[in-house]
Amino acid sequence: MQTQLADFVKDTPxxxxxxxxxxxCVHCGFCTATCPTYRLLGDELDGPRGRIYLLKQMLEGQKVTTRTQLHLDRCLSCRACETTCPSGVRYGRLADIGRDLLERKVQRPWLQRLQRLALRKLLPYPRRFATILTLARLIRPMLPAALRAKIPPKVSAPQWPAARHTRRVLMLKGCVQPAMAPAIDAAAANVLDRLGISAVRVDGSGCCGALSYHLAAHEEGKAFMRRNIDALWPHIEQGAEAIVSTASGCGLMLKEYADVLKYDSVYAEKAERVSALTRDIGEILAGEDLSSLRSSPVGRIAFHSPCTLQHGQKLNGLVERLLSDLGFELTPVDQPHLCCGSAxxxxxxxxxxxxxxxxxxxRALEQGRPECIATANIGCWAHLRSSATVPVHHWIELLYLLLEGRHAKSAP
Known part of the structure; x- marks a missing residue:
């Protein structure tokens, strides 16, 4: 695709x-076949190729309007198009750059601005989010069924094991997951402990920065990233072997710190190191001897592979193989590449x-009559459980149940 960038952007990194x-981009259109919003809406501008043309027009200095913004807002950033693209177009990165520029050029209606600001000032801050979630749980019985379904009940978490092994990995404290589903990271820590690896929660760490960054608040997102790098760095210097994420969306963002901060003279090198050390929990387990966890068939589950895992981190099939090897029966899922809509x-x-x-x-997940649904990202977990008729778990929780000698159906 030939471009003639406008003066306002052509000499910037x-x-x-x-x-x-x-x-x-060679205009082939293969990406439209796997784009969830194009499949729903049938509009070229609601597919990757059309959105690329809109971004190109903006970067070349042509007029952009709320219509341009609407089509980009409808994009899930699921990156299914990147998996399909034969030319290796990094659409997700292009969309992030474009959204940041577009936000400066087109002012949103005040209600949209307020909504986005509220999300940015609430969700990335664990204490604020936990307070709101606690209040929501108190009034949950009085809410309409549709709203009740979106509020997960409070659950207890397994005790975090003491750091007693020579091998150490690091885990961010995160933002919404500690309040919504505290058992996930604790389950991961216990599984790792059984394998001779200590998981260390890093003080001073928090939100990975993805929420702000993907809402076009780039400097705000970068501030979260720098804070995490500062918190992680002493542990990295002391020899931690990996940074482990149980949320595939956070893991993807951590792996992209190097890209986002590559023009930062102070943090670029450290960001590259953080990205190189980051692993999804599945990547860690895939390299370990899991024979102590292996069991006879322990249940029928449907696995939803988050977009950030299969299209972003390119780890499609990794968790499915782990679960199958450990004795779980995976039910068929139609069109598993499509997004669940959480995003x-x-x-x-x-x-x-x-x-x-x-x-x-x-419908696709429950067609095989699974006993439960498993996934690998907190957003997908919350979204799926609001509508599923069977329990929804993070897959690492199912492995923790194997440690405890329990069945997946016995989980809370």
Whole structure:
């Protein structure tokens, strides 16, 4: 794709990066076949190729409007298009660059600005989010059924094992997951402990920065990233072998710190090191001897592979193989490459499209009559459980149940 970038962007690092991405696109349209929003809406501008043209027009200095913004807002950033693209177009990176520029050029209606600001000032802060969630749980019985389904009940978490092994991995404290589903990280820590690896929660760490960054608040997102790098760095210098994430969305963001901060003279080198050390919990377990966890058939489960795991981190099939090897029976899932509609804040900002995608995903997951649904990201977990008729768990919780000699159906 030939481009002629406008003066306002052509000599910037982001402009040169966007130009290189645009030039890789050959207009083939293979991406439209796997784009969830194009499949729903049938509009070229609601598919990757159409959105690339909109971004190209903006970068070349043509007029952009709320219509441009609407089509980009409808994008899930699921990156299914990247998996399909034969030319290796980094659409997700291009969309991030474009959204940041577009946000400066087109002012949103005040209600949209307020909604996005509220999300940015609430969700990335664990104490604020925990307070709101506690209040929501108190009034949950009085809410309509649709709202009740979105509020997970409070659950207890397994005790975090003491750091007693020579091998150490690091885990961020995160943002919404500690309040919504504290058992996930604790389950991972216990499984790792059984394998001779101590999981260390890093003081001073928090939100990975993805929420702010993907809402076009780039400097805000980078501030979260720098804070995490500062918190992680002493442990990295002391020889921690990996940074482990149980949320595939956070893991993807951590792996992209190097990209986001590559123009930062102070943090670029450290960001590259953090990205190189980051592993999804599945990547860690895939390299270990799991024979102590292996069991006879322990249940029928449907696995939903989050977009950030299969399209972002390119780990499609990894967790499924682990679960099968450990004795779980995986039920068939139609079109597993499609997004469930969670997509970070998408389910809150685009509820109508999100609910349509969720309904399709639940049908696909439950068609094989599983006893439960497993996934690998906190957003997908919350979104799926709001509509599923069977329990929904993070897959690492199922492995913890094997440690405890329990069946998946016995989980809370």
């Amino acid at each position: 982001e402009g040169r990066e966007a130009d290189a991405i645009l030039r890789k 970070g804040t998408y389910s809150l900002l685009q509820p109508e499209l999100s609910q349509k995608l969720l309904a399709d995903k639940i």
